[in-house]
Amino acid sequence: MYEQRTQYLNAQNTFAELLEMGVIPIVNENDTLAVTEIKFGDNDTLSAITAAMVHADYLFLMTDVDCLYDKNPRTNPDAEAIEVVEDISTLQADVSSAGSALGTGGMSTKIVAARLATSAGVTTVITRSSNPGNIANIVRYVQAIKTSTPQADTPPPSKGINYPTGSLEEPLARSTNSLNLETSLRAPLHTRFIPSPQPIRDRYFWLLHGLAPHGTIYIDAGAHRALTNKAGLLPAGVLDVEGTFSQQEAVRLVVVERLPKGGAKLWDGPGHEVGRALVNYSAAEIARIKGVRSSEIQGLLGYADSEYIALRENISFFKTESRPVTPSIEL
Numbered sequence: 001m002y003e004q005r006t007q008y009l010n011a012q013n014t015f016a017e018l019l020e021m022g023v024i025p026i027v028n029e030n031d032t033l034a035v036t037e038i039k040f041g042d043n044d045t046l047s048a049i050t051a052a053m054v055h056a057d058y059l060f061l062m063t064d065v066d067c068l069y070d071k072n073p074r075t076n077p078d079a080e081a082i083e084v085v086e087d088i089s090t091l092q093a094d095v096s097s098a099g100s101a102l103g104t105g106g107m108s109t110k111i112v113a114a115r116l117a118t119s120a121g122v123t124t125v126i127t128r129s130s131n132p133g134n135i136a137n138i139v140r141y142v143q144a145i146k147t148s149t150p151q152a153d154t155p156p157p158s159k160g161i162n163y164p165t166g167s168l169e170e171p172l173a174r175s176t177n178s179l180n181l182e183t184s185l186r187a188p189l190h191t192r193f194i195p196s197p198q199p200i201r202d203r204y205f206w207l208l209h210g211l212a213p214h215g216t217i218y219i220d221a222g223a224h225r226a227l228t229n230k231a232g233l234l235p236a237g238v239l240d241v242e243g244t245f246s247q248q249e250a251v252r253l254v255v256v257e258r259l260p261k262g263g264a265k266l267w268d269g270p271g272h273e274v275g276r277a278l279v280n281y282s283a284a285e286i287a288r289i290k291g292v293r294s295s296e297i298q299g300l301l302g303y304a305d306s307e308y309i310a311l312r313e314n315i316s317f318f319k320t321e322s323r324p325v326t327p328s329i330e331l
Contacts, residue, residue, distance in 0.1 A: 215243020
Protein backbone atom coordinates (compact mmCIF):
# COMPACT_ATOMS: atom_id res chain seq x y z
CA MET A 1 0.00 0.00 0.00
CA TYR A 2 2.75 2.44 0.96
CA GLU A 3 4.56 1.74 -2.32
CA GLN A 4 1.36 2.43 -4.30
CA ARG A 5 0.74 5.62 -2.33
CA THR A 6 4.31 6.73 -3.00
CA GLN A 7 3.87 6.09 -6.72
CA TYR A 8 0.69 8.19 -6.73
CA LEU A 9 2.43 11.06 -4.92
CA ASN A 10 5.44 10.82 -7.23
CA ALA A 11 3.14 11.12 -10.25
CA GLN A 12 1.33 14.06 -8.67
CA ASN A 13 4.60 15.84 -7.90
CA THR A 14 5.90 15.17 -11.42
CA PHE A 15 2.81 16.76 -12.97
CA ALA A 16 3.14 19.76 -10.64
CA GLU A 17 6.78 20.31 -11.61
CA LEU A 18 6.09 19.98 -15.33
CA LEU A 19 3.21 22.44 -15.18
CA GLU A 20 5.33 24.86 -13.12
CA MET A 21 7.95 24.71 -15.91
CA GLY A 22 5.31 25.45 -18.56
CA VAL A 23 5.44 21.90 -19.95
CA ILE A 24 2.17 20.26 -21.02
CA PRO A 25 2.36 16.55 -20.12
CA ILE A 26 0.70 14.00 -22.42
CA VAL A 27 -0.75 11.00 -20.60
CA ASN A 28 -1.86 7.87 -22.43
CA GLU A 29 -2.50 4.29 -21.39
CA ASN A 30 -0.21 1.95 -23.31
CA ASP A 31 -1.90 -1.44 -23.71
CA THR A 32 1.43 -3.14 -24.42
CA LEU A 33 2.91 -1.99 -21.10
CA ALA A 34 -0.07 -1.81 -18.73
CA VAL A 35 -0.68 -4.62 -16.26
CA THR A 36 -3.90 -5.52 -14.48
CA GLU A 37 -3.07 -3.66 -11.26
CA ILE A 38 -2.53 -0.31 -13.01
CA LYS A 39 -4.80 -0.64 -16.05
CA PHE A 40 -7.61 1.91 -16.20
CA GLY A 41 -9.39 0.49 -19.23
CA ASP A 42 -9.89 3.69 -21.21
CA ASN A 43 -8.36 7.13 -21.57
CA ASP A 44 -11.55 8.86 -20.42
CA THR A 45 -11.17 7.35 -16.94
CA LEU A 46 -7.44 8.00 -16.97
CA SER A 47 -8.05 11.65 -17.88
CA ALA A 48 -10.48 12.07 -14.98
CA ILE A 49 -8.03 10.60 -12.48
CA THR A 50 -5.24 12.78 -13.86
CA ALA A 51 -7.43 15.90 -13.68
CA ALA A 52 -8.24 15.13 -10.05
CA MET A 53 -4.59 14.47 -9.29
CA VAL A 54 -3.48 17.92 -10.50
CA HIS A 55 -6.56 19.75 -9.15
CA ALA A 56 -7.50 20.86 -12.66
CA ASP A 57 -10.16 23.52 -13.17
CA TYR A 58 -11.53 21.84 -16.31
CA LEU A 59 -11.59 18.43 -17.96
CA PHE A 60 -12.57 18.38 -21.65
CA LEU A 61 -13.78 15.07 -23.08
CA MET A 62 -13.66 15.46 -26.84
CA THR A 63 -15.90 13.37 -29.08
CA ASP A 64 -17.53 13.31 -32.54
CA VAL A 65 -20.81 14.91 -31.41
CA ASP A 66 -21.53 18.34 -29.99
CA CYS A 67 -22.84 17.23 -26.60
CA LEU A 68 -25.08 14.77 -24.82
CA TYR A 69 -28.63 14.37 -26.11
CA ASP A 70 -31.71 12.86 -24.53
CA LYS A 71 -32.07 10.68 -27.65
CA ASN A 72 -29.82 9.66 -30.52
CA PRO A 73 -29.73 12.80 -32.73
CA ARG A 74 -28.74 10.73 -35.79
CA THR A 75 -32.05 8.87 -35.74
CA ASN A 76 -34.28 11.29 -33.83
CA PRO A 77 -34.64 14.80 -35.30
CA ASP A 78 -36.44 15.92 -32.13
CA ALA A 79 -33.50 15.01 -29.86
CA GLU A 80 -32.77 17.76 -27.33
CA ALA A 81 -29.32 18.79 -26.18
CA ILE A 82 -28.42 18.37 -22.52
CA GLU A 83 -26.39 21.47 -21.80
CA VAL A 84 -25.90 21.57 -18.03
CA VAL A 85 -25.80 18.61 -15.64
CA GLU A 86 -25.69 19.34 -11.91
CA ASP A 87 -26.56 15.84 -10.67
CA ILE A 88 -25.27 12.94 -12.77
CA SER A 89 -27.53 10.49 -10.92
CA THR A 90 -30.55 12.19 -12.53
CA LEU A 91 -29.05 12.17 -16.04
CA GLN A 92 -31.18 10.63 -18.76
CA ALA A 93 -29.12 10.73 -21.93
CA ASP A 94 -28.56 8.65 -25.03
CA VAL A 95 -25.22 6.82 -24.70
CA SER A 96 -25.46 4.66 -27.79
CA SER A 97 -22.40 6.27 -29.38
CA ALA A 98 -19.66 3.65 -29.38
CA GLY A 99 -16.82 6.10 -29.81
CA SER A 100 -14.90 7.21 -32.82
CA ALA A 101 -11.96 5.64 -34.60
CA LEU A 102 -9.69 8.14 -32.82
CA GLY A 103 -10.35 6.99 -29.27
CA THR A 104 -11.53 4.22 -26.97
CA GLY A 105 -14.90 4.18 -25.30
CA GLY A 106 -18.13 6.00 -26.05
CA MET A 107 -20.48 8.25 -24.14
CA SER A 108 -20.85 5.75 -21.28
CA THR A 109 -17.17 5.99 -20.40
CA LYS A 110 -17.31 9.78 -20.67
CA ILE A 111 -20.17 9.94 -18.17
CA VAL A 112 -18.19 7.70 -15.81
CA ALA A 113 -15.21 10.02 -16.25
CA ALA A 114 -17.41 13.06 -15.59
CA ARG A 115 -18.65 11.46 -12.37
CA LEU A 116 -15.08 10.90 -11.19
CA ALA A 117 -13.84 14.36 -12.15
CA THR A 118 -16.77 16.34 -10.77
CA SER A 119 -16.51 14.47 -7.46
CA ALA A 120 -12.99 15.92 -7.25
CA GLY A 121 -14.19 19.47 -7.98
CA VAL A 122 -13.34 19.55 -11.71
CA THR A 123 -15.74 21.20 -14.17
CA THR A 124 -16.15 18.61 -16.93
CA VAL A 125 -17.17 19.35 -20.52
CA ILE A 126 -18.17 17.11 -23.43
CA THR A 127 -17.88 18.78 -26.83
CA ARG A 128 -16.96 18.16 -30.46
CA SER A 129 -13.28 17.47 -31.16
CA SER A 130 -13.24 18.60 -34.81
CA ASN A 131 -12.91 22.24 -33.73
CA PRO A 132 -10.20 22.64 -31.04
CA GLY A 133 -11.13 26.30 -30.67
CA ASN A 134 -14.23 25.14 -28.81
CA ILE A 135 -12.12 24.71 -25.69
CA ALA A 136 -11.05 28.36 -25.37
CA ASN A 137 -14.53 29.63 -26.29
CA ILE A 138 -16.23 27.44 -23.68
CA VAL A 139 -13.74 28.45 -20.97
CA ARG A 140 -14.32 32.14 -21.74
CA TYR A 141 -18.07 31.55 -21.64
CA VAL A 142 -18.03 29.76 -18.28
CA GLN A 143 -15.66 32.29 -16.74
CA ALA A 144 -17.86 35.15 -17.93
CA ILE A 145 -20.87 33.56 -16.26
CA LYS A 146 -18.94 33.06 -13.00
CA THR A 147 -17.61 36.61 -12.86
CA SER A 148 -20.74 38.38 -14.11
CA THR A 149 -23.45 36.62 -12.14
CA PRO A 150 -24.49 38.90 -9.25
CA GLN A 151 -24.06 37.55 -5.73
CA ALA A 152 -27.19 37.01 -3.67
CA ASP A 153 -26.39 39.94 -1.39
CA THR A 154 -25.08 42.28 -4.10
CA PRO A 155 -27.47 44.47 -6.13
CA PRO A 156 -26.96 44.14 -9.89
CA PRO A 157 -25.53 46.96 -11.97
CA SER A 158 -28.33 49.31 -12.96
CA LYS A 159 -26.80 51.85 -15.35
CA GLY A 160 -26.29 54.46 -12.63
CA ILE A 161 -29.77 54.16 -11.12
CA ASN A 162 -29.71 53.25 -7.42
CA TYR A 163 -32.91 51.47 -6.51
CA PRO A 164 -33.85 51.39 -2.83
CA THR A 165 -33.28 47.98 -1.27
CA GLY A 166 -36.54 46.07 -1.21
CA SER A 167 -38.21 48.23 -3.87
CA LEU A 168 -40.22 46.71 -6.69
CA GLU A 169 -37.68 47.97 -9.25
CA GLU A 170 -34.74 46.04 -7.71
CA PRO A 171 -35.80 42.45 -8.60
CA LEU A 172 -36.86 43.64 -12.06
CA ALA A 173 -33.42 45.17 -12.66
CA ARG A 174 -31.74 42.00 -11.38
CA SER A 175 -33.67 39.73 -13.76
CA THR A 176 -33.14 42.11 -16.68
CA ASN A 177 -29.37 42.18 -16.19
CA SER A 178 -29.27 38.38 -15.87
CA LEU A 179 -31.24 38.02 -19.11
CA ASN A 180 -28.90 40.45 -20.90
CA LEU A 181 -25.90 38.41 -19.73
CA GLU A 182 -27.32 35.12 -20.99
CA THR A 183 -28.36 36.48 -24.36
CA SER A 184 -25.07 38.33 -24.93
CA LEU A 185 -22.84 35.31 -24.32
CA ARG A 186 -22.29 32.69 -26.98
CA ALA A 187 -20.38 29.42 -26.88
CA PRO A 188 -20.17 26.24 -28.96
CA LEU A 189 -22.76 23.62 -28.10
CA HIS A 190 -21.49 21.45 -25.26
CA THR A 191 -22.54 19.56 -22.14
CA ARG A 192 -21.13 20.94 -18.91
CA PHE A 193 -21.05 18.91 -15.68
CA ILE A 194 -21.03 21.10 -12.57
CA PRO A 195 -18.34 20.11 -10.02
CA SER A 196 -19.23 18.99 -6.51
CA PRO A 197 -19.28 21.83 -3.96
CA GLN A 198 -17.61 19.40 -1.52
CA PRO A 199 -14.89 17.75 -3.60
CA ILE A 200 -13.04 14.55 -2.69
CA ARG A 201 -9.33 15.20 -3.17
CA ASP A 202 -5.83 13.89 -2.61
CA ARG A 203 -5.64 10.93 -0.21
CA TYR A 204 -9.39 10.30 -0.11
CA PHE A 205 -9.67 10.40 -3.89
CA TRP A 206 -6.70 8.00 -4.12
CA LEU A 207 -8.42 5.57 -1.74
CA LEU A 208 -11.57 5.60 -3.88
CA HIS A 209 -10.13 5.61 -7.39
CA GLY A 210 -6.40 4.96 -7.23
CA LEU A 211 -6.55 1.43 -5.86
CA ALA A 212 -8.17 -1.76 -7.13
CA PRO A 213 -10.41 -3.35 -4.43
CA HIS A 214 -9.54 -6.97 -3.62
CA GLY A 215 -12.67 -7.89 -1.68
CA THR A 216 -15.77 -6.67 0.16
CA ILE A 217 -16.62 -6.04 3.79
CA TYR A 218 -20.32 -5.99 4.70
CA ILE A 219 -21.20 -3.65 7.57
CA ASP A 220 -24.43 -2.71 9.33
CA ALA A 221 -26.09 0.70 9.44
CA GLY A 222 -24.74 1.41 12.93
CA ALA A 223 -21.16 0.94 11.77
CA HIS A 224 -21.84 3.19 8.78
CA ARG A 225 -23.17 5.94 11.04
CA ALA A 226 -20.12 5.66 13.26
CA LEU A 227 -17.81 5.93 10.26
CA THR A 228 -19.57 9.04 8.95
CA ASN A 229 -19.03 10.52 12.43
CA LYS A 230 -15.26 10.00 11.99
CA ALA A 231 -14.92 6.77 14.00
CA GLY A 232 -12.89 3.80 12.76
CA LEU A 233 -14.37 0.47 11.66
CA LEU A 234 -14.63 -1.89 14.64
CA PRO A 235 -15.13 -5.69 14.31
CA ALA A 236 -18.53 -5.42 16.03
CA GLY A 237 -19.99 -3.63 13.02
CA VAL A 238 -18.77 -6.18 10.45
CA LEU A 239 -21.33 -8.78 9.37
CA ASP A 240 -19.48 -10.61 6.60
CA VAL A 241 -16.40 -10.60 4.39
CA GLU A 242 -15.91 -11.67 0.77
CA GLY A 243 -12.83 -12.15 -1.38
CA THR A 244 -9.17 -12.85 -0.69
CA PHE A 245 -7.03 -9.97 0.47
CA SER A 246 -4.16 -9.19 2.81
CA GLN A 247 -3.45 -6.47 5.34
CA GLN A 248 -3.21 -2.95 3.88
CA GLU A 249 -5.13 -3.85 0.72
CA ALA A 250 -8.21 -1.99 -0.49
CA VAL A 251 -11.72 -3.39 -0.08
CA ARG A 252 -15.25 -2.26 -0.84
CA LEU A 253 -17.48 -1.19 2.04
CA VAL A 254 -21.09 -2.33 1.59
CA VAL A 255 -23.91 -1.47 4.01
CA VAL A 256 -26.50 -4.23 4.49
CA GLU A 257 -29.48 -4.84 6.79
CA ARG A 258 -28.64 -6.67 10.00
CA LEU A 259 -31.13 -9.47 10.75
CA PRO A 260 -32.37 -10.35 14.27
CA LYS A 261 -30.13 -12.70 16.24
CA GLY A 262 -30.94 -16.40 16.23
CA GLY A 263 -31.39 -16.87 12.50
CA ALA A 264 -29.11 -18.68 10.09
CA LYS A 265 -28.16 -15.42 8.35
CA LEU A 266 -26.71 -12.29 9.91
CA TRP A 267 -27.75 -9.94 7.12
CA ASP A 268 -29.99 -9.59 4.10
CA GLY A 269 -30.51 -7.48 1.02
CA PRO A 270 -28.35 -6.52 -1.98
CA GLY A 271 -26.48 -3.91 0.03
CA HIS A 272 -25.25 -0.48 -0.96
CA GLU A 273 -21.57 0.24 -1.64
CA VAL A 274 -20.64 3.39 0.24
CA GLY A 275 -16.86 3.59 -0.01
CA ARG A 276 -13.46 1.94 0.17
CA ALA A 277 -11.05 1.11 2.98
CA LEU A 278 -7.51 -0.07 3.58
CA VAL A 279 -7.76 -2.88 6.11
CA ASN A 280 -5.55 -3.77 9.08
CA TYR A 281 -6.40 -7.48 8.84
CA SER A 282 -6.61 -10.07 6.06
CA ALA A 283 -9.87 -11.57 4.80
CA ALA A 284 -9.29 -14.77 6.80
CA GLU A 285 -8.59 -12.80 9.97
CA ILE A 286 -11.65 -10.59 9.56
CA ALA A 287 -13.82 -13.69 9.02
CA ARG A 288 -12.72 -14.90 12.49
CA ILE A 289 -13.17 -11.62 14.38
CA LYS A 290 -16.27 -10.19 12.68
CA GLY A 291 -19.03 -9.19 15.09
CA VAL A 292 -16.91 -9.37 18.25
CA ARG A 293 -15.58 -6.73 20.61
CA SER A 294 -12.11 -5.39 19.98
CA SER A 295 -11.04 -6.78 23.35
CA GLU A 296 -11.67 -10.32 22.01
CA ILE A 297 -9.30 -10.02 19.01
CA GLN A 298 -6.26 -11.14 21.03
CA GLY A 299 -7.99 -14.30 22.22
CA LEU A 300 -9.28 -15.25 18.76
CA LEU A 301 -6.16 -14.53 16.71
CA GLY A 302 -3.41 -14.78 19.31
CA TYR A 303 -2.43 -11.18 18.53
CA ALA A 304 -4.10 -7.81 18.03
CA ASP A 305 -2.40 -5.51 15.54
CA SER A 306 -5.16 -2.94 15.94
CA GLU A 307 -8.53 -2.58 17.64
CA TYR A 308 -9.91 -1.42 14.27
CA ILE A 309 -10.58 -3.37 11.08
CA ALA A 310 -9.73 -0.10 9.32
CA LEU A 311 -8.63 3.28 10.66
CA ARG A 312 -10.86 6.22 9.79
CA GLU A 313 -8.00 7.94 7.94
CA ASN A 314 -7.89 4.90 5.65
CA ILE A 315 -11.60 5.04 4.76
CA SER A 316 -13.15 7.20 2.04
CA PHE A 317 -16.81 7.52 1.07
CA PHE A 318 -18.46 8.14 -2.27
CA LYS A 319 -20.53 11.32 -2.37
CA THR A 320 -24.22 10.42 -2.20
CA GLU A 321 -25.86 13.84 -1.85
CA SER A 322 -28.08 14.90 -4.73
CA ARG A 323 -27.86 18.41 -6.07
CA PRO A 324 -30.75 20.17 -7.82
CA VAL A 325 -30.82 20.27 -11.60
CA THR A 326 -30.95 23.84 -12.86
CA PRO A 327 -32.28 24.86 -16.27
CA SER A 328 -29.55 25.17 -18.89
CA ILE A 329 -28.71 28.51 -20.46
CA GLU A 330 -29.75 28.85 -24.08
CA LEU A 331 -26.66 29.08 -26.25
